[in-house]
Amino acid sequence: MAGTTLRITMLGPRGVGKTSLLASMYNEFDVAVKNMGGLTLVPSTETSRILSERLAELKRQTEVLSSGYDSSGTGVSGTAVSREFLFELGLIAKPLEIKLVFTDFPGGFVTIQPQTVLDFIHEADVMVLAIDAPALMEQKGRWHETINAPRQMTDLIKRAVQAGHETKLLLLAPIKCETYLQSPRQSAELLATVKDRYHPLLSFLNADRLPNRIAVAITPVQTLGTVRFDRIEKTADGLKFFFRKIPGQGNYAPMYVEEILRYTLGFSIKKYLDDLSWFMRLFKLTRPFEHAIRKMAAERKESNDGFQILQGKDLLNLKH
């Protein structure tokens, strides 16, 4: 049984894709750790079953899009109840060394149960703020306020950070970025838009001594990989976002989702090692495991494809 626990909380309003991101990350972990000294991520049976279903829904959604049919009702079901997804991380055929707990909750909790959300953030080592990229980028960001609720998210993170003393990592993760990462120019535009639209949050986090304990990075992801944004329609029920499949490409090919794990693990291991004396360190993590994590974290994207570390680089850098 793993000894150390790392907590990651998924933040974001309803429908931006928090659970889809989690399912994709789980699916892509093996790709991320290929040739990384035998790292393995083992989910609990419940986590495995639930995320496997979510993955199947994601894949089905891509297939329906490729068939040209209306994809209504094929998306990953929304989260109605908060839950923890449990994983253990270690080396293949060795005792597992770290427990990872991802907290996922309905976006509406921010309004209905704000204290619960604050508690999740207080406990978390890493916060992943999921941002709906089409809402941010299309029609000059007309739907950004409605869908991404940036002010609400900013206020929430401010309150949590203000009250705490812990070192944390905040990842701003634009989701469904397939349309906006096709060229360096587009990537730069996405990056600039995130920085602009989250300026109040970023300037708060960059003030005073906060950069010493809060690392911030932008980590865009392509949740499905082979789709492009198509259009937004206003219907009798409200708003609907449509995507289309790129002909001739595979059905489900997410990109960059593993980067979130690289950042998370790199930061968490650094924090863990900084908090321990060298003597304790000898007995906690095995050298081969620590080496494998360092190697995985070192390969993260930092300055291309829309990625950028905005502050707290020292909190993310593992010395060799």
Place this chain on the structure above:
Amino acid sequence: MNYYLMSAGSLPNQDYRWWQFSEDEKLMPADPPLIRQLAGPTGQLSDWLDDEGVSILLGQCKKLPGLLITSLPTGRCDYQQRPIRNYFGCQATSPDEQLAIRTLTASALADYRMIGDALDQAVTTKAKSKAVSSDPGFKFDWQQWENALHHLFSMQIQDDHPSEPINEAKKWGRRLRFRIAKDSWSRRKELIQYLLNDDLPLPKHLTIILLATRYKESAFFWANHHKIGAVLSALEESAEWQQAGLIRRLTGFIRGFSG
């Protein structure tokens, strides 16, 4: 009887939350009392059951039974074209209502779609709801619901799975107590039979009288066995009912020894 519904509307700000619905068709934000009663390690319903699929929980609050059914399918979608699900709750307000709750639970164990469809038909998006606070994004048609309930109570529960007969040797006696097994039709039929025999009591000391769920590991139930009656879980491997007592003590001993 108090009725509760957790659902969502199609718009981003109409996320899932519990509403109490009543004859005047007003939707009032309120959690079913069972939810508070159940508060587990994280205080969430997911501590006890897998809400991603249909789970059926018959519990007890202030010695009165209550029922929760999760993730009932609907015909509605949200703005991201994701299917919206309904969660149903009801709570007896007097001992006279025990029979109705037993019947609803038995009906859900036999085929959850009957309650699911009834609820889905009663939830409409045609007009703005009479919610007392924010707009939930749907309206509740009480008349439709009441008609569906009458129909449901008047129906005989059918055995749609005759190929899985009840194991007479494993049948319940006069008391529901902690037993856990893989979810199967024969196990469900044993519970239906128990519920429909109103001579057989619902134990007063249990928080959860029965639970049928999908992906929930048994360790949590073993740890809370004193609060729980019958548990059916898709993750349980044994085909037979396991009972608390010697097996639990042995399991605990072996776990303690190896861990």
